[in-house]
Amino acid sequence: MHKKFQIPELTLPRVKIGINSYSWDMRRLLYIGGAEIRHDLVADAIDRGTLGTVSPERLDLVRKLHAVIAGKLTAGGSQETTKTQLQSIREFFRWADRKNYTLSLPTAQVAYIHWTDALFHCWQVTKTLAQRTAYTKGRVVGQLLDHALGRTTPMIELTRLKEPKRRKAVQTIQSDKQCLESAFAFGRLLQDICDGMTLSAIWGPRPVRIPLQSGGELVQWAGMHSMERGAIPRTPYREQVRLTRMAARQAAYENKRSLRSRATLINLRILAELLMFIGQTGMNVSQASGLEFRHFSYSSDIDSYKVRDYKSRRGGEVLFEIFKEYRSHFERYLEWRRTLFSDDSRLFPLLRYKGAHEESRPYFGLIIQACKDADVAWQPPSVLRSTRVNWLLRRSGDPDLTAEMAQHHKQTLLTVYEIPSLQRAVGEITRFWSIADPMHLQIAPKIAVAPGACDGVPSALPFKPKLAPPPDCIYPSGCLWCEHHRDIDSLDYVWALSCFRHLKVLEVSRYHAPVGVRSADHPGYYAISRISDKLAWFRDSNTTRRAWVEEALARVEEGNYHPEWCRLIESVEGASE
Known part of the structure; x- marks a missing residue:
C-alpha cells in the first residue's frame, strides 16, 4: 500500500x-x-x-x-x-x-x-x-x-507533423448566396424561438408549439416521454394506461411551477438569445456567456448603441455595442429574464444539469435539435461571428474600420476571417472597367509615337526630369515620361526600343552645346537614360526577356534596324558621313 x-x-x-x-x-x-x-x-x-x-x-x-x-x-x-x-x-x-x-x-x-x-x-x-x-x-x-x-x-x-495550410474554399455565386441564406434562415429560427417562448408558454401546458415564419411549427415536449407522445404502438388497454399517466403527469407538471421543471424551455430561449446576442455584438461565447446582468444605459452612435453600465451621474464604461434595431428585442429579453431570475447575476443564466459549474462553456444541444426539427442548417457561434465580420466588410468596404469593430488586427481579419466574395469581385471589376475601358469611354486607342502602346491623353509622370521632353503625342521622347505609355512584352518592341535609343545616341553625338551651356542638359540624355532603364528591366526580369535584349542589341550592332526607325537612323548616319 x-x-x-x-x-x-x-x-x-x-x-x-x-x-x-x-x-x-x-x-x-x-x-x-x-x-x-x-x-x-x-x-x-x-x-x-x-x-x-x-x-x-x-x-x-x-x-x-x-x-x-x-x-x-x-x-x-x-x-x-x-x-x-x-x-x-x-x-x-x-x-x-x-x-x-x-x-x-x-x-x-x-x-x-x-x-x-x-x-x-x-x-x-x-x-x-x-x-x-x-x-x-x-x-x-x-x-x-x-x-x-x-x-x-x-x-x-x-517531428513529421506539419501545420496544414489554411485554404479558403472557392466561392461561387450560388455558394455565396447560400451562405447568407442559411444565416438568415437560422436567424429567423432564433427569432421564432424568442417570440414563441413567452412566460405564458413556459408556465402553460406541454407540448409548447412555436409557429415558424417559414411555415409549420416547432414542437417542444419539455421532457415528455416517448410513450406519452404516442410514438409506440399500443393495445386499447395500454392506450388507456398511457392516457391516465399522461394526464396525471401533465397535471403535476402544470401545478409544479419551478424553474427546474421548465429548464428545457427556459434554456432553449436563453440559448437562442445568447446566439442572437453573439451575432449582433461579435463577442465570443466565453465573453458573452460571462456577462453580468446590470442596469444598462444606451448612448447613440452612428448606426448603433453603445451599451454601458448605468451610473446615476455619468455613464460607465462601454460594455458592448448593438445595432439600433436590436435594442427593443434586447430590452424585451431583459424584462423576460428579470421576471424569471431575480437573484441571478448572469445576463444569460442557463440552468445547469448534474451540478455543472455556472461558468462552464454553454452546450447548444437544444438549438441543434431545434434546427434538425425545423430543417435549418445549424450555425455555430464561430460561423455567426464570421458572417457578421464579412457582412460588415462588404457593407463598409473598409478593412481598417471592420477590424476595429471586430476587435481584430487587420492582418488577422484579411487572412483568417475574410471570405472571398465572387459577387463582390465581379462588381468591383465591372466598376473598374466602366471607368478605365477606353471603349466604354468612347475613346479610340491610340498608337504611341514612340515604341509601345497608348491608352489615353498625354499626362506627365510625377518623376519626369525638368528638362526631359513633356508628353504631347508629337515627339517620341515625350512618350517615355507619359502615364499612359505602355511597354509591350515582345522581342519586336525590345528591338524597336533599342533602335530608338541608338537614334538618340546619334542625335546627342552630333550636338554641340552653345557657350555657357552644359552638354548634359540636352533632352536626349534623359531619353537615353530612360530607355536604358527599360532595357535593363527586360534583361533582369527573366531568361526569355534577357535573350530578347541580347538579340536586339546584336541586331543594332550589325546595322539591322527596326523598320519603324530604319530610314531615320540611316539618314542620320548618312548625314554624319
Missing part, C-alpha cells in the same frame, strides 16, 4: 467546478495505467491503491507539467484551454503506457517523437485522424514539454 505523503499535490485549485464535478488532478499520471482510468473513478482507485505504486522516474516530469499548466491558468488562461491540455497530455501518457515507454525528464523527448510518429501514421495510413487534429494534439503536448524541459526551440519541429 502506497503512502499518501509520497504523492505531491497535483490538483488545480483555481479551476471552478460544479457540485457533482470532479476536481482536476494530475496524480493519475504518476501511475502506469493511470491515464486509462475514467475521470470519476481515478481518485478512488488511487486512494484504494489499485493502481499500484508511484513511478518515481515520472515524478519530476509530472510535477513540472503541473507547474506549467497551473501557471498558464493563473496567468489568465481559459479553463477550456486547460481541459484541452490535460486531455492531450493524458493521451500521450496513455500511449506511452500501452507501448511500455519509460517517461521521465531525460526520455520525454524521445517518447514524444515516437508518439507524434503514431499520430502521423493515424493521419496518413489508417485515416483515423485528420491532419489538423493530429497536428493540434502534437502541438499542445509539445508546448507543455518545451516549458517543462526548458527548450528554446519548439519540439514539434523535430
Whole structure:
C-alpha cells in the first residue's frame, strides 16, 4: 500500500467546478495505467491503491507539467484551454503506457517523437485522424514539454507533423448566396424561438408549439416521454394506461411551477438569445456567456448603441455595442429574464444539469435539435461571428474600420476571417472597367509615337526630369515620361526600343552645346537614360526577356534596324558621313 505523503499535490485549485464535478488532478499520471482510468473513478482507485505504486522516474516530469499548466491558468488562461491540455497530455501518457515507454525528464523527448510518429501514421495510413487534429494534439503536448524541459526551440519541429495550410474554399455565386441564406434562415429560427417562448408558454401546458415564419411549427415536449407522445404502438388497454399517466403527469407538471421543471424551455430561449446576442455584438461565447446582468444605459452612435453600465451621474464604461434595431428585442429579453431570475447575476443564466459549474462553456444541444426539427442548417457561434465580420466588410468596404469593430488586427481579419466574395469581385471589376475601358469611354486607342502602346491623353509622370521632353503625342521622347505609355512584352518592341535609343545616341553625338551651356542638359540624355532603364528591366526580369535584349542589341550592332526607325537612323548616319 502506497503512502499518501509520497504523492505531491497535483490538483488545480483555481479551476471552478460544479457540485457533482470532479476536481482536476494530475496524480493519475504518476501511475502506469493511470491515464486509462475514467475521470470519476481515478481518485478512488488511487486512494484504494489499485493502481499500484508511484513511478518515481515520472515524478519530476509530472510535477513540472503541473507547474506549467497551473501557471498558464493563473496567468489568465481559459479553463477550456486547460481541459484541452490535460486531455492531450493524458493521451500521450496513455500511449506511452500501452507501448511500455519509460517517461521521465531525460526520455520525454524521445517518447514524444515516437508518439507524434503514431499520430502521423493515424493521419496518413489508417485515416483515423485528420491532419489538423493530429497536428493540434502534437502541438499542445509539445508546448507543455518545451516549458517543462526548458527548450528554446519548439519540439514539434523535430517531428513529421506539419501545420496544414489554411485554404479558403472557392466561392461561387450560388455558394455565396447560400451562405447568407442559411444565416438568415437560422436567424429567423432564433427569432421564432424568442417570440414563441413567452412566460405564458413556459408556465402553460406541454407540448409548447412555436409557429415558424417559414411555415409549420416547432414542437417542444419539455421532457415528455416517448410513450406519452404516442410514438409506440399500443393495445386499447395500454392506450388507456398511457392516457391516465399522461394526464396525471401533465397535471403535476402544470401545478409544479419551478424553474427546474421548465429548464428545457427556459434554456432553449436563453440559448437562442445568447446566439442572437453573439451575432449582433461579435463577442465570443466565453465573453458573452460571462456577462453580468446590470442596469444598462444606451448612448447613440452612428448606426448603433453603445451599451454601458448605468451610473446615476455619468455613464460607465462601454460594455458592448448593438445595432439600433436590436435594442427593443434586447430590452424585451431583459424584462423576460428579470421576471424569471431575480437573484441571478448572469445576463444569460442557463440552468445547469448534474451540478455543472455556472461558468462552464454553454452546450447548444437544444438549438441543434431545434434546427434538425425545423430543417435549418445549424450555425455555430464561430460561423455567426464570421458572417457578421464579412457582412460588415462588404457593407463598409473598409478593412481598417471592420477590424476595429471586430476587435481584430487587420492582418488577422484579411487572412483568417475574410471570405472571398465572387459577387463582390465581379462588381468591383465591372466598376473598374466602366471607368478605365477606353471603349466604354468612347475613346479610340491610340498608337504611341514612340515604341509601345497608348491608352489615353498625354499626362506627365510625377518623376519626369525638368528638362526631359513633356508628353504631347508629337515627339517620341515625350512618350517615355507619359502615364499612359505602355511597354509591350515582345522581342519586336525590345528591338524597336533599342533602335530608338541608338537614334538618340546619334542625335546627342552630333550636338554641340552653345557657350555657357552644359552638354548634359540636352533632352536626349534623359531619353537615353530612360530607355536604358527599360532595357535593363527586360534583361533582369527573366531568361526569355534577357535573350530578347541580347538579340536586339546584336541586331543594332550589325546595322539591322527596326523598320519603324530604319530610314531615320540611316539618314542620320548618312548625314554624319
